[in-house]
Amino acid sequence: MKRSKATSSGTVKQAKKKPKPGAKVETKNITGGNDESSSSDAEQIPAKVLSKPNYTNFEQFLEHIENQRRSCASNVQEFSFKKKRVRILSEARDVKDKCTGGVVYWMSRDARVQDNWALLFAQRLALKLELPLNVVFCLVPKFLNATLRHYKFMIGGLQEVEQQCRALNIPFHLLLGPAVDRIPKFVREHDVGAVVCDMAPLRVPRQWVEAVTQALPAEVPLTQVDAHNIVPLWVASEKQEYAARTIRNKINSKLGEFLSEFPPVIKHPYGKGCVKERPVDWKAAYEMLECDKSVDEVDSRPGYQAACRQLFDFCTRRLGKFNEKRNDPTVDALSGLSPWFHFGQISVQRCILEVQRYHTQHKASVDAFCEEAIVRRELADNFCYYNEHYDSLKGLQSWALQTLNDHRKDERSPCYTLEELERARTYDDLWNSAQLQLVKEGKMHGFLRMYWAKKILEWTASPEEALEFTILLNDKYSLDGRDPNGYVGCMWSIGGVHDQGWKERSIFGKIRYMNYQGCKRKFDVTAYVMRYGGKVHKKQ
Numbered sequence: 001m002k003r004s005k006a007t008s009s010g011t012v013k014q015a016k017k018k019p020k021p022g023a024k025v026e027t028k029n030i031t032g033g034n035d036e037s038s039s040s041d042a043e044q045i046p047a048k049v050l051s052k053p054n055y056t057n058f059e060q061f062l063e064h065i066e067n068q069r070r071s072c073a074s075n076v077q078e079f080s081f082k083k084k085r086v087r088i089l090s091e092a093r094d095v096k097d098k099c100t101g102g103v104v105y106w107m108s109r110d111a112r113v114q115d116n117w118a119l120l121f122a123q124r125l126a127l128k129l130e131l132p133l134n135v136v137f138c139l140v141p142k143f144l145n146a147t148l149r150h151y152k153f154m155i156g157g158l159q160e161v162e163q164q165c166r167a168l169n170i171p172f173h174l175l176l177g178p179a180v181d182r183i184p185k186f187v188r189e190h191d192v193g194a195v196v197c198d199m200a201p202l203r204v205p206r207q208w209v210e211a212v213t214q215a216l217p218a219e220v221p222l223t224q225v226d227a228h229n230i231v232p233l234w235v236a237s238e239k240q241e242y243a244a245r246t247i248r249n250k251i252n253s254k255l256g257e258f259l260s261e262f263p264p265v266i267k268h269p270y271g272k273g274c275v276k277e278r279p280v281d282w283k284a285a286y287e288m289l290e291c292d293k294s295v296d297e298v299d300s301r302p303g304y305q306a307a308c309r310q311l312f313d314f315c316t317r318r319l320g321k322f323n324e325k326r327n328d329p330t331v332d333a334l335s336g337l338s339p340w341f342h343f344g345q346i347s348v349q350r351c352i353l354e355v356q357r358y359h360t361q362h363k364a365s366v367d368a369f370c371e372e373a374i375v376r377r378e379l380a381d382n383f384c385y386y387n388e389h390y391d392s393l394k395g396l397q398s399w400a401l402q403t404l405n406d407h408r409k410d411e412r413s414p415c416y417t418l419e420e421l422e423r424a425r426t427y428d429d430l431w432n433s434a435q436l437q438l439v440k441e442g443k444m445h446g447f448l449r450m451y452w453a454k455k456i457l458e459w460t461a462s463p464e465e466a467l468e469f470t471i472l473l474n475d476k477y478s479l480d481g482r483d484p485n486g487y488v489g490c491m492w493s494i495g496g497v498h499d500q501g502w503k504e505r506s507i508f509g510k511i512r513y514m515n516y517q518g519c520k521r522k523f524d525v526t527a528y529v530m531r532y533g534g535k536v537h538k539k540q
């Protein structure tokens, strides 16, 4: 392998001009030139001609995925990497020569090894420059209202990442503390030449990236890769989209370009032992946590393997029912993948590639799943990225805010406290059952989530309080909480985000209304209530 021209000089090149935020990558050093003109056709495969499933059990399924990667390219250097997935955040654009610490992937939103465009990009850079590669994750003792339930799921997944990294000669480092302190310190102490990070559209992770950009040594480039979305967020749209109908075509028309197979992350050939790898002290990680420990783990196993198992079961057992039964909480028809998506333990793109193999068998279900997991999910990222008020009424369309204000003084009867809601003490046995499921299992069926949130609007003193309670309960108990999908789901239910105005009524104004009778028409409410045991409680 040859060193790139740009780094063989041995000099530290400074940036020629400051890139605009979100600027497309142009330098040879970091992105490696005209990749998109490469002859590889891996990114051109039309999704629907993917071969039929050729596995019958889970082991074969895992093997099948590995074979897919291998048949795509032998490694990421041989692959036509889409430069549009990448943007340079720092002024520095060139990797200095002879940096013993090599390249660091600062892992955050996408906590997996394979099928991760950010890690692939980092490895591509390290291979090109013949440098070592390290993965670093910064663990903070408290994150918004995440509880022990969420931390255990996240840490469980990271333990698997550590093992996989070790097998690939990629040291994994768990740094305890905020990234703004730990990443620049790590870079200086280990003479790191370049940092690659992933992308999350929410406030706090964006502040982390911003702070690290400022705190890194001036000569170290920081590059960001959208490893979560299929169509990179900044490519899908440059503005806040109004609704699914306005973003759908922008995304779907680009799937031919971006919905590709992944090359494998390979055993890294450079720099064994360059940065001394110590086994992670997971006990110390747990000891430093300052989160709410009263909400403990649920039955879902964390990590990539468990996520693959969930995907396998969905494809082989539930997918056929998805289209017709996805609004029925008594039927097991959904993927249940959202916790693994949220923690980045499996790639949505991988799931779409596998689900699409069933297109001939279950066309309507495959299309419906793609609509949810691609269009709706990427629309949620779009909303949170372009609307700084994604979790407050300030972020609503003017018609929605107006209508909620017009009905601000409408009588709420009953009007519940947070404690009554949290303890499932309402008069509605369906709502209480959904709340009990949320607390006990860390999840709630997608259809009931809408009903649950809308009832909170009906039963609380103001729309502000309704949004606050809904986000709080969702984020505290749901394993997939604190996700763009969650903020948008709450804002859709209470504030009509991505929805339209409906017939005006008390409290809701023109915001879409849902009621118990409507649920009864859709599914067997009694069966659901029996399963989770919600009672009818009189207001004290």
Ligand SMILES: Cc1cc2nc3c(=O)[nH]c(=O)nc-3n(C[C@H](O)[C@H](O)[C@H](O)COP(=O)(O)OP(=O)(O)OC[C@H]3O[C@@H](n4cnc5c(N)ncnc54)[C@H](O)[C@@H]3O)c2cc1C
Residues within 6 Å of the ligand: 326, 334, 335, 336, 337, 338, 339, 341, 342, 372, 373, 374, 376, 377, 380, 444, 445, 446, 447, 449, 450, 453, 474, 478, 480, 481, 482, 483, 485, 486, 487, 488, 489, 490, 493
């Ligand atoms: C009040 C409320 C709160 C919500 N909170 C969350 C949350 O905290 N985290 C979360 O991931 N989703 C949330 N959602 C969106 C949706 O309900 C969940 O994504 C879905 O229920 C997850 O279950 P699943 O993986 O079985 O979904 P499936 O139906 O199998 O769908 C597959 C994937 O598509 C995506 N998806 C499905 N429905 C939506 C949707 N309406 N909007 C955006 N993406 C969607 C998700 O990534 C999901 O995992 C919320 C919705 C509402 C109304």
